[in-house]
Amino acid sequence: MRLSVIGCGYLGAVHAAAMTSLGHDVVGIDVDPAKIASLTAAEPHFYEPGLGPLLAESVATGRLRFSTDIADAAGARVHFLAVGTPQRKDSTAADLTHVDAAFDGLLPHLAAGDLVVGKSTVPVGTAAGLAARLEASGTGAELAWNPEFLREGYAVRDTVEPDRLVYGVTSDRARELLDEVYAHALSLAIPRIVTDFATAELVKVSANAFLATKISFINAMAEIAEATGADVGELADALGHDARIGRRFLNAGVGFGGGCLPKDIRAFAARAEELGRGESLAFLKEVDAINLRRRDRVVTIAQEALGGHVHERRIAVLGLSFKPHSDDVRDSPALDIAVRLKGLGADVRATDPQGIANARLRHPQLTYVEDTRAALQDADLVVLVTEWPEYAGLDPVETGALVAGRQVIDGRGALTSAAWREAGWTYHGMGRG
Numbered sequence: 001m002r003l004s005v006i007g008c009g010y011l012g013a014v015h016a017a018a019m020t021s022l023g024h025d026v027v028g029i030d031v032d033p034a035k036i037a038s039l040t041a042a043e044p045h046f047y048e049p050g051l052g053p054l055l056a057e058s059v060a061t062g063r064l065r066f067s068t069d070i071a072d073a074a075g076a077r078v079h080f081l082a083v084g085t086p087q088r089k090d091s092t093a094a095d096l097t098h099v100d101a102a103f104d105g106l107l108p109h110l111a112a113g114d115l116v117v118g119k120s121t122v123p124v125g126t127a128a129g130l131a132a133r134l135e136a137s138g139t140g141a142e143l144a145w146n147p148e149f150l151r152e153g154y155a156v157r158d159t160v161e162p163d164r165l166v167y168g169v170t171s172d173r174a175r176e177l178l179d180e181v182y183a184h185a186l187s188l189a190i191p192r193i194v195t196d197f198a199t200a201e202l203v204k205v206s207a208n209a210f211l212a213t214k215i216s217f218i219n220a221m222a223e224i225a226e227a228t229g230a231d232v233g234e235l236a237d238a239l240g241h242d243a244r245i246g247r248r249f250l251n252a253g254v255g256f257g258g259g260c261l262p263k264d265i266r267a268f269a270a271r272a273e274e275l276g277r278g279e280s281l282a283f284l285k286e287v288d289a290i291n292l293r294r295r296d297r298v299v300t301i302a303q304e305a306l307g308g309h310v311h312e313r314r315i316a317v318l319g320l321s322f323k324p325h326s327d328d329v330r331d332s333p334a335l336d337i338a339v340r341l342k343g344l345g346a347d348v349r350a351t352d353p354q355g356i357a358n359a360r361l362r363h364p365q366l367t368y369v370e371d372t373r374a375a376l377q378d379a380d381l382v383v384l385v386t387e388w389p390e391y392a393g394l395d396p397v398e399t400g401a402l403v404a405g406r407q408v409i410d411g412r413g414a415l416t417s418a419a420w421r422e423a424g425w426t427y428h429g430m431g432r433g
């Protein structure tokens with residue numbers, strides 16, 4: 001089937017390449033000429049494991065092309081809207097400027113029978129508004145809402161074989177078209193929920209709200225563990241054995257970041273207020289506050305570890321991206337912590353296997369070091385804030401020979417505390433014993 005994907009960022013570029021690999025004929029559209037140039041050359045403009053080869057294969061088939069001209073979406077039967085919905089500058093609500101611009105740009109190029117499919121994460125009620133505009137346009141095109149649940153770092157697999165498909169539709173025809181698009185996933189008996197627009201929109205934001213709440217729950221437990229000498233890692237393991245709770249997303253540490261969880265819980269709470277149901281989601285403000293406190297806590301531990309003298313002390317910050325296997329530094333706890341320590345006058349040496357270029361664009365004042373050993377050299381304090389395997393696998397004895405002071409803050413529960421202590425390190429575990 002001929003598809004268009006409008007917005008070729010972390011979500012759209014993967015979606016376009018993955019849909020081509022499943023046999024569709026795809027055009028990816030983006031307003032950013034640099035992104036389109038790089039995708040056309042089959043070079044991803046961001047780091048995502050597996051995307052490079054997938055893009056190369058897909059472009060080579062001749063069934064995937066990219067363009068900055070929205071007119072090139074004409075002729076596609078299904079049009080995916082995958083543009084960004086960041087936090088507004090003047091409030092915590094979602095900024096729908098890009099969704100509106102993409103939708104308005106697409107309208108003149110739609111034909112009767114086309115299906116416009118929203119993938120971006122939007123406030124509940126957005127789809128109904130767009131559907132009304134589509135109806136009034138007289139194009140004969142229809143709207144569906146099909147939220148995306150992929151995780152960065154696993155985006156290719158999550159796109160090809162998602163945990164579930166959610167269709168917000170108002171007709172059998174829209175469902176049938178989506179079934180055709182997702183024939184591969186359906187052949188694997190992946191669950192498919194067919195529902196209305198509002199429920200589809202809400203599944204997305206409530207899933208992210210639940211995940212964020214789970215992380216802040218365990219981080220609240222970490223605060224209590226720190227005050228009582230309990231071990232939040234063992235607590236999480238014990239809780240996780242209860243199948244009703246589950247162990248996943250119970251890793252305490254510096255908390256959640258990224259281009260989605262933080263802005264999505266804020267936008268969801270803001271939408272609830274608009275709906276006169278602010279009290280229903282008031283707890284999400286607490287989830288956000290607990291999360292942001294974790295960043296403060298690392299800075300406090302660093303100050304204490306250095307005896308209150310942070311100025312000009314050398315600190316190795318291991319990690320900049322918001323999670324491993326990604327170069328995304330949007331709302332990254334790691335980058336935030338590096339910037340704050342630098343702001344206190346520390347001589348910060350920050351490193352990351354993939355995130356340095358994006359971090360440098362945002363914070364050119366930081367000192368970035370490509371090589372982990374160079375970042376560790378002569379450090380008075382080591383702060384691990386993104387659990388890349390190469391940091392989790394550091395040898396405490398070898399690392400001890402590089403640094404000036406054997407003090408480590410394990411902001412991700414990635415290190416084996418006993419081994420580090422045995423090697424003469426003072427281990428700060430943020431709630432781990």
Ligand SMILES: NC(=O)C1=CN([C@@H]2O[C@H](COP(=O)(O)OP(=O)(O)OC[C@H]3O[C@@H](n4cnc5c(N)ncnc54)[C@H](O)[C@@H]3O)[C@@H](O)[C@H]2O)C=CC1
Nearest residue numbers: 007008009010011030031083084085098101102120121148
């Ligand atoms: N990144 C992720 O892992 C996931 C993201 N989402 C949601 O998907 C949406 C997109 O997120 P990302 O891909 O991360 O954002 P992004 O910022 O990486 O990509 C958005 C792209 O849209 C382009 N764009 C903006 N206005 C446009 C227009 N009028 N026409 C064509 N292109 C336009 C931008 O240039 C950019 O490349 C957001 O709503 C996000 O919440 C949902 C699930 C996963």
Ligand SMILES: O=C(O)[C@H]1O[C@H](OP(=O)(O)OP(=O)(O)OC[C@H]2O[C@@H](n3ccc(=O)[nH]c3=O)[C@H](O)[C@@H]2O)[C@H](O)[C@@H](O)[C@@H]1O
Nearest residue numbers: 148149150151152215249250251255256257258260322323
């Ligand atoms: O809407 C989105 O964009 C996506 O947001 C998240 O995916 P992602 O942001 O890629 O990353 P996650 O794996 O969810 O991690 C988010 C943050 O939580 C942190 N985290 C995760 C798990 C945990 O136990 N503890 C913890 O602090 C991670 O380090 C990271 O900073 C959701 O997991 C996806 O399902 C969703 O599609």
